[in-house]
Structure formats: structure tokens, C-alpha cells
Amino acid sequence: MERRGLDAYGYFEREGSLGLVQPAFAAPVAAARGRIAEAYGPRLHSAYLYGSVPRGTARPGRSDLDLLLALHREPCDEDRDTAEVLGRVLDQEFPETDGVGILLYGKDRLLSERERYDLGWFLACLCTPLLGADLAEHLPRYRPDSLLARETNGDLALVLARWRERFEAASEPAEYRRMSRGFSRHLVRTGFTLVMPRWGGWTSDLTESAEVFGRYYPRRAAQMRDAAAVALAPVADRDVVRGYVEDLGPWLAAEYTARHGTKAPR
CATH class of the missing domain: 3.30.460 (Beta Polymerase; domain 2)
Incomplete structure (x- = not known):
């Protein structure tokens, strides 16, 4: 591979x-x-x-x-x-x-x-x-290990709290489009770094990131592929954003913490 x-x-x-x-x-x-x-x-x-x-x-x-x-x-x-x-x-x-x-x-x-x-x-x-x-x-050289995974995206639970506030306050299509773009990018990158140490490599390509994630979490693969597509072509769809803050995001935050721990407070 x-x-x-x-x-x-x-x-x-x-x-x-x-x-x-x-x-x-x-x-x-x-x-x-x-x-x-x-x-x-x-x-x-x-x-x-x-x-x-x-x-x-x-x-x-x-x-x-x-x-x-x-x-x-x-x-x-x-x-x-x-x-x-x-x-x-x-x-x-x-x-x-x-x-x-x-x-x-x-x-x-x-x-x-x-x-x-x-x-x-x-x-x-x-x-x-x-x-x-x-x-x-x-700065030192870096490897794709669990320490790096934790310190880069191990704060998703805190990020989700801010996302929920933005989502609840939003009402315009343009707001949902901006959120769909930003939230989906963050979730796909977090999904990739969740599996990065096991995969043993790095990519910034969102489509590839979703595919790599799906090899380890097949039940969530379709959701992550859809998120990668939205990251590249944002949508003004409230239900899409709701799915990020109420389903995919919370599941990913819990799995991330279980696998890599929580990011040190900033």
C-alpha cells in the first residue's frame, strides 16, 4: 500500500x-x-x-x-x-x-x-x-504517530460546542454554506488523523483522506465520503450541517478520545 x-x-x-x-x-x-x-x-x-x-x-x-x-x-x-x-x-x-x-x-x-x-x-x-x-x-522533524494525532485534532469535542452555537444562531443559506464548508473540512481531516498512525502515512487530499478513513471505519465511510464532497462543493443545506453537529461530529469526537486521548488545554 x-x-x-x-x-x-x-x-x-x-x-x-x-x-x-x-x-x-x-x-x-x-x-x-x-x-x-x-x-x-x-x-x-x-x-x-x-x-x-x-x-x-x-x-x-x-x-x-x-x-x-x-x-x-x-x-x-x-x-x-x-x-x-x-x-x-x-x-x-x-x-x-x-x-x-x-x-x-x-x-x-x-x-x-x-x-x-x-x-x-x-x-x-x-x-x-x-x-x-x-x-x-x-522545529523538529515529525512522524505520523498518536502523539501528533492527539495534539492536532484531539479537541474536537470543544470545537463541536462552538459549532452548535453557530448552527443554532444561523438562519440564512449563506451561513449554512459557510458552515458546511468549514465543518466538513475539519471533520474529514480529523477522521484522517484518527487513522493516520495506523495507516502510517500522510495526505492533505480530502477525497483520499475520506477513503483512507473508510478502510478502518466502513460503517462511517459513506458519511465521510459525503463530507469530503461537501468540503469541495459546499451546500446551503441546514440538514447537512445538523448531521455534522449532531451525529458524525459527536461520534468522531468520542472515538478520537478513546483512541488518542484529549489534546492538552491551550
Whole structure:
């Protein structure tokens, strides 16, 4: 059975590169690089791309542009306001993107022991350097083991509580569409990391993630395949979102805790 995403010694290979960015996304990536530097100036330590754009699998008009910014200090309200405006302007200017998301963290947090197997792993293995000195040089190498599984997605039960609040407060189709996209992506990735140590490999492909999950949990395989499809083509269907927060999500959270334990509090 093929094992993707690992080197010959069983460590994660960093996925994505600027060389894989498709021509359709070259302009938004270049604009993001320039405007991030201009907007944050000396506050910025480094910037990274992640997701389908640096993997070369993005779909024009349907994929979002995902960015992570490491600041020299913890972000403040002004930093977050700047990110919100920057993301909105980039998304409006480039029809190739279906949303621009910007994560903000202080570099000390990204390199902290507490985040070693969560944000640290995410940056070192799933993020592509765009600007500045690469913080991954100060992080260890990682294997797809139970510790990593616990510290990345072992907090689904807490996440579900927030999802339920959003679901109960929602009333518009656009809200259900956004939730269907975000919730389904999270559930498919959590389903994959649940079985990742047993499978012994890594993939960020949502369809493949659902298929790998289904080999270990055949009774839930169809649900996870459907969630992967919604992640790629969101729907404004309240019942779909309800199924995530009332059925698939709670089952997955319980199984995850039983298999890997609960993520350390943040």
C-alpha cells in the first residue's frame, strides 16, 4: 500500500512549494506577498502559504488562498483588523480566489513547547515559506504517530460546542454554506488523523483522506465520503450541517478520545 507524504525514514516531507503554484494563482500570491510586507512592516517575522494553492491543486474561482503570518510579538486588535481588511481586498480583487484566510500568531508561540505538535507541526510540515526567515529551521522533524494525532485534532469535542452555537444562531443559506464548508473540512481531516498512525502515512487530499478513513471505519465511510464532497462543493443545506453537529461530529469526537486521548488545554 502506498504511503504518501513521508521520507525514507518515516518523517513528514514538507508539502507544497512556490514552484507548484499554478499560473492562475500567481498574481494573487504575488499581491499577497507585497501587501503583507507593506501592511505589517517590521512587525512581520515571516509569512507562509498553506492549502491547495502551494500544493498545486487549487481550482480557480473555487479555492481559497490561505496564509499564515508570524509576527515578532503576539497579534493585537490592530494586527487582526489589518488582516481582515487585507484578506477582503485581495479576495475582491482576484476572482480566482473564493475567500482569503489569514492566520496570525506570534513567533514565540509558534516555536513554544506547548505548540510543538500542533501549530509547530503545521508550520513545519504543511506551510510553504513566502516571506522572511523560515521558522521551521527551529522545529523538529515529525512522524505520523498518536502523539501528533492527539495534539492536532484531539479537541474536537470543544470545537463541536462552538459549532452548535453557530448552527443554532444561523438562519440564512449563506451561513449554512459557510458552515458546511468549514465543518466538513475539519471533520474529514480529523477522521484522517484518527487513522493516520495506523495507516502510517500522510495526505492533505480530502477525497483520499475520506477513503483512507473508510478502510478502518466502513460503517462511517459513506458519511465521510459525503463530507469530503461537501468540503469541495459546499451546500446551503441546514440538514447537512445538523448531521455534522449532531451525529458524525459527536461520534468522531468520542472515538478520537478513546483512541488518542484529549489534546492538552491551550
